[in-house]
Amino acid sequence: MDPADALAELLSPSGRVNPYPVYELLRAHGPVTSAGPVFFVATGYEEVDAILRDPRFGVLDDALRDQFLPGWRESPAVLSISRSMLRTNPPDHSRMRRLAAGAFTPRRIAAMRDVVVAQADELIDGMLARGRDGDPVDFMDDFAYPLPVGVICALLGVPTADRGLFRRWAGELTGVLEPEISPAELAMADRGATELRDYFTELVAARRRTPTDDLTSALVQAHETGGARLSGDELLANLVVLLVAGFETTTNLLGNGLVVLLQHPREAAALREHPEFAPGYVDELLRYDSPVQLTSRLSTESSRHGGVDLPAGSWLMLSLGAANRDPRRYPEPERFDPWRPQIHPLSFGAGPHYCLGAGLARLEAQVAFPQLLRRLPGLALAGEPERRVRLTLRGYATLPVTVGDPAPEPDRGTPAGAARATP
Template sequence: MDAAEALTLLMSPRGRVDPYPTYERLRGYGPVIEAAPAYYVVTGYAEADEILRDPRFGVLDDALRDQFWPGWRESPAVTSISRSMLRTNPPDHSRMRRLASGAFTPRRVAALREVVAAQAGELVDAMCERGRAGEPVDFMTEFAYPLPVGVICALLGVPAADRPLFRRWAADLTGVLEPEITPAELAVADRGAGELSAYFAELVTARRRVPADDLTTALVQAHDADGARLSGDELLANLVVLLVAGFETTTNLLGNGLVVLLRHPGQADALRARPDLAPGYVEEVLRYDSPVQLTSRLGTAPATVGGVELPAGSWALLLLGAANRDPRRYPEPARFDPWRAQQQPLSFGAGPHYCLGAGLARLEAQVAFPLLLRRLPDLALAGEPRHRTRLTLRGYDTLPVRVGAVAPGTDRGTPAGRRPGTP
């Protein structure tokens, strides 16, 4: 199997469900592979990190997209994503990111720990109630989705009653992030983009009438005070991206991480006994089975990466999931080892597009895993989890578990004297 054939396998439904064997086949051709003229696949950690930080490489913004995808403006999904910070380069990217970054400072994220613990405790209560007679419970539906969506919706000021709407809409829209998409899949993504944009247009109108202490109000006021800081299209696009990115990645992190822990009972026992080890566990889950498997960059000037010359106009597909298992950086990369001396996975990217909500995603996982293991010591898989047939955003569609007995005397993860509640 040559590199082009391996890449074709990776993009197939079978290759997407378990990409790691294919990553290793591609790695055999080197850390930077020319898969086609001006099209490069990157499997090496150092090389992917270099490209993510190098200003000669950018995302596919409007000007570049016009060259490669005539008619892209006819797609609501592509248009919506392209107007956000996710698909813009400096200075527009820096301008938009600055407006939202205040909600994700380390101090503000740390202040959310008690809120996240309270929400997680309530979700475990609900799982126990639903599975008290031994019935399987879908962890993705009952915990992995509602925890992060509740937190990001609280930050944005989305009413709690509306939160169930977003799972399907986001799943539809994020199809556009895949490296290959069929016309039928694009139509589904367009539908999701339309529903999300319509929802946030109504929320923006409501916040103009009655401002609130939330991120939506802050962005609306930035737009209304000076349209040059944030246009109307950018306002809606960034609200959509903040919502979707705020839970899609974390939902997958929680699902992927729980499966890893349940399949490594010794490691789970250690974390149950020592919750302070959670940061290392979360970093290793991010490395071992990343919720984000790839991203891409376009070279705007010639560059040499990993000894390979990439001319201007080169398209680089960065396989983050492969880079996180690069044996040059991580000895025995296929082994789950929370005590690795060196972690820093590329799951949240690097450079100017480093994930704005990475700290929040880490916090939610650091709270959730010890809480689940402590309160549900007999938690176990109740069947084979089913992966989504996505490559960019890797996670489970369903994850059946049995909650088993609840540990006696365990609290709900809420500090003494505080009443559990949602943000």
């Protein structure tokens, strides 16, 4: 299959649900391959990593949007994403990122461990109550969504009562991150973006009247200093992106990871007995079934990667999911193996756009999986999980499980000082 046909297959509903066989069709043409005029696809680990770090490549800018998506400024979803750090290049990207980075330092993330442990325990208690008669519960609804949304909302200062609002809004908005989007999907994304923007407009007004010790107040203060540090549009756009990115990726990581663990009982049993192995497990889960499969870059200068000349103005689809399964980097990449040496998945990107909340997502998963396995030793799949028909953000729409009998003496979390260990 030639690259253009393979790309079309990747974008089909079946390709979105299971992209890994299609990645191998693309990989057969080399780690970087042309799929159209000045359009390239990168599937190699070394090549994707290098391009993400190469200053000659940037994210989609306004000029390119004007060329390929006329009228994009009329779309609240596209406009909102474009004004955030997700879709800006230096120096604007660097300025915005610095303002939010203080909430995601290693020390602050480590200090949140007890909060994450407590929230995970509370959610497991709820799963036990709802599934005590053997009835299935939806892991996505009952754990994978509420855990990370609770954590990011606490950082942003979003009231507890409002946290249930965001799942639909975010699910609609993130449609604009897909490689292709239909007019109907764009209309839904615009609706979600509008509702999120309206919500944060009210929250910003509240924090302007009464500042508190949260990230929203800090970003409002950055805007209040004459607008030189953060414009009004940037303030709202980055609050939306911080919220959505703060739970969407982790929700998918928790769902994808639980399925993998339940399908590998020997590895799950080892993690149940040794929660200190969690960091290595989480990195392998990120590699094996990445919650973020794609990103893209535009070349501003000519370069050469993977033996292919990339002219200035080239548009590259970077397949993080394929790179994480590059056999040149990971032998037997289709095998789940938390004992692999040197696991460094590209699931959170690399370079200047490396995910700001990667450490927080890892912490939540490192806490969640051992707690789930130890408190719910009979946890099992209950029927076939349903995938979302999305490619960029890979996850489950529903994930029915039975909880079984609880452990006689529940372990209330992983040790506070747990460090990465090799099983």
